[in-house]
Amino acid sequence: LDLRTLAMADLIIRSSLTSPFGRKPRLAAFVLGLAERVEVQLADFFDEKDSLRTQNPLGKIPTLVLADGSTLYDSRVILEYFDHLAGGGRIIPSEPSARFAALKLQALGDGILDAGVLRRLETMFRDEAMWSQRWLSYQSGKMNRALDALEAAPPSDTDILVGEIAVACSLGFIDFRLGDDWRAGRPRLAGWLDRFAARCPGFAETMPR
16 A cells, blocks of 8 residues: 555544554455555654654554544454454354454564564663663564464464454564564475465555565
8 A cells, every 4th residue: 555545535544654553453444355445644643743653642553543533453453443344254164163363473473573673662762771681582583482372383374364464564674673683494384374375365455665
């Protein structure tokens, strides 16, 4: 999704083009055939004057603005709303066992992102001499355990559900922001991402930039 105002757009995502959590609904819109209805408007969550803070009291991205001006957040809620718009059961299965498996995988991908963002913020807002190596190691440990779990049981090579979307966005964030060599010792997960990138609509268009 680009920043052009599309004639059919009735859904606005307040986000940035580098946010991994913002990438999740952007990618889902392509998967669900909703991309032409969605416009991305940049948001600066550090700017006290940005309307994001009135659209979402948490001042966080992504926030979805509907045609009537009401809003939805966070990424998990927006993905569920997009699934609803597309008829339901598309990226969030209706059958209980498949549904909770997809939601669990999404939680794992989002957890990798949570830990990665906390690492990123530690190094952004503190001088290097003040970095807490204990904190950074704690967050890295979460990420590595999650990545090892994904290596042992990679996501589906056929489905594109909320879990696959979240995991793909988390791996893209690591490559873009952290530079960890997560592929080392994890050939199954690396191969999965390559195949996902080749088959997922909108993957290239939503790459962080």
